[in-house]
Amino acid sequence: MSTQLELVPVKPTTAIVGEPDTDSSRKGSKWFRLLVNDRVAAVAAVVLGLVFLTAILGPMLVGELANHIDLDNSNQPPFTLAHGWVNILGTDPLGRSMLARLIVACNTTLSVAVPAVVISAVVGSVIGMWAGYYRGWRETVAMRVADVIMSFPSLLLAVVVLYVFSPSAANIVLVLAITRIPVYLRTARAESAELQSRLFVDAARTFGASAQSIIWRHVLPIVLPTLLTVATLDFCYVMLAESSLSFLGIGIQPPDVSWGLMVSQGRTYLHTAWWLSFFPGLAIVITTVSATILAAWARIATDPGQRWRLTVPQKRLSRFTKTAKALP
Amino acid sequence: MFPFVRRRMYTSALPLIIVLLGVFLLARLTGDPTNLYLSESATPEQRAEFAAQNGFDQPLLTQLVDYFKGVIHLDFGTSLRTGESASAMALRAFPATLQLALTTMLLAIVLAVIIGCWAAYRPNSLADRFSSLLSMTAASIPDFWFAITGVWLFAVLLGVLPTSGVDSSLSWILPIATLMIRPLGVLTQVVRGAMVSALSAPYVRLARSKGAGDLRVVTHHALRNAAAPALTVAGDLAVGLINGAVVVEAIFGWPGIGKLMIDAILQRDFAVLQAAVLLTAVSIFALNILIDACYALLDARVREPVMA
């Protein structure tokens, strides 16, 4: 006969009653199955994985090539092996391999986007959860600050700030992080505030648990899935923002290279060397579209009420919900 | 209705004041402000004279008061480049951006409603999934790349559209398409989601039980309920539209406030930048009020509390 004490969960549980709490190894495979069932999302995940791999390993492998100036080979068109496989995507005005530069730029772009997302996610979520937990004036102040930041176009903010403090990778990361904090703050606060009315929080309080431990052990695990979904989508936004800034000339500065900067540099050669601007942009599109698709999948997968859609193989889904006919 | 709008004005005034304050502090507290206003080749005497003229040697509080006085009179100083009043330049450039933004937003909303409703009507069908994929792609495209590819395709390769300028009506097409692509993608997804919810709501069942046909159910009953979340997103997107306008105007040479800002940055003309930024902030503030007013018009629960 278990006592009341033993029935209190000691590890994070899902918020929905009735869902069996599988052990971690089976949990991992559950997510895997959910992903594989949605073919489009699975492809997106693979693509994104490749992008990250390129960012990590790229500079090591092709760093030299990206800086190898060869004026004899300048502005060569892509899709021919005449100038070597490394120039399969063409060369730029200085004869540098487009492929190599794309790979190195991947590293730069991601090394701005990822830290920005991580910083804003951590800071925003912590403040949001804290504000939602305590309610009262802390909540009001936090929300007001978020409103002020959100009411201003991020690009403008970045533009003004980078004007005053010259553009450097660190400044860009900081500015982008600050402009995105409200997104996480609002989400975390909303979920945290809603959880305050749940019984298990009161139960934890009666055991004398501190606010910190309640937030860490009870609020965070429930809020985490939503935050991850938001972060994935936000990653797209930050990538596009950095690209825009670099394109406008106030982001990544030469000799560093990012995809946005490459598009801008290729602009003057639009009539003669279209690939200079096309491929970097294509790289951005592929990465952001994959992240968007993955985020859409995550939104369904992390919602216990909607998850069933992913347990039915895609082809049967349409028959299942009687799609071909209109609603009655 | 009006007390509601008044209330919203008061609460929205705070961000505006903070923006004004922020610009002030940013300019004053990050080193010698004359560096921002004057070119790098200015001599120390010119700097001292400029500082005295603009009161930079005064205590900070006096500077703050003068600054706000200047703001109220719309005086932001003169442009380094042209010597004109910065606010005059900003106000002159603003209408071009406004035209671009309004047309884009209107077009995006209309198209998003049509596509979103059509997709929601047959959820999970091939058409629905295809339009979802398309709208997700559209929402993720970098606008500057879209613009450049568009210019290359239509202006360079095919020669049917101009590369820049405001001369003919044709020259509107690429800028609007570029500005529109991301809001369209996002809005379509939102409208579709909201319509799917609305169409499965109990009041739709009731309407059908009264004999309402599909058209009436979609346009009269469901759409109005789906409008609220769509409106929220449209408001956020409008703010992002300013971002887009900056890029679009830079690429197409559109003489709007975005181009003014970029030029001001590249030419280190802080007075003009300040004026343009603040004008943008005010218009966003006004837009938010407008959106909230739309909410109140749409949904009686917002403007009238529950009566007994």
Added chain:
Amino acid sequence: MTAVAEHPPAKDVDADPVLKVDGLTVEIRTITGTVRAVNDVSFDARRGETLALLGESGCGKSMTATALVGLLEPVADIVGGTAQLADVDLLGADRKKRREIAGTELAIVFQDALTALNPLYTVGTQLAEPFRIHHGMSARDAKRKAVELMTRVGIPQPETRLNSYPHQFSGGMRQRLLIAMAVALNPSVLIADEPTTALDVTVQAQIMALLRDLRAEYRMAVVLITHDLALVAEEADRVAVMYAGNIVETGPVAEVFANPKHPYTKGLLNSVPLNARRGDELKSIGGTPPDLHAIPDGCVYQERCPLARDICATTRPALDSVGSGRKAACHFPEEVKNV
């Protein structure tokens, strides 16, 4: 039960039923398989009379109603049976025909009035809607009709309240509005799906009285869906008892409640704590309703039935006649009185 049929017997009832449902079967597709939520359901409803569909939550009575009105959810299918309303084949009609009779011949009152009303439109607009759709009335004429309707269902100050929104009315008033919308075009059949479940007892009585008046005035056939035995006893003329998607007994209320011919009906009646004294044990029907994924062969009630025998596990009892105007689906209807 002794306190039964306190209401006067229905006058002016048609001899022929206006609504004839025969063998209606509805299946739901779930992830774990297809479930039969409504199985071979048959009943009749006559003008001027109230038929109650009585059963526990989840027994399929609401789904029967939504199937008849044509508002089933996309995962549910009608897989068998017919339903005839006057001379219209309900289940086979095309969408245009369905729209024609929706509100004019067949109307439904839903359970939760707050969510059933569109929160963004005034009640005047929503009440006027049936007139505008079916009679093509102008907005002004339709509004006038709406005022008449509101007066008829007892909403005070209808001219002013015409411009109020649903959230500004009390629960009872909202239910009256739903009823008003349903009877606006004088339908032949009115289905009321748990119309008073969400209301308190005094309001309940008023709403049922209103329904009774309207039934007489418009000569409607009322199908009352409920789980409330007392409500059935007071308001219904005939009853069809449902269990796990099947009809197990039908007949005039007074007779069925005085002398049930199905063990489930008897179990329901036994569990009403009439004349119970403190210290008495409350009676209930043992066990739980069957999982619709795994309905046993034979009688659907066998696992909880005190009269269950071998034949019950192999042969499903048909809904056979057990008296004048009475039917029961049991192999041993005469032994029920001993339960």
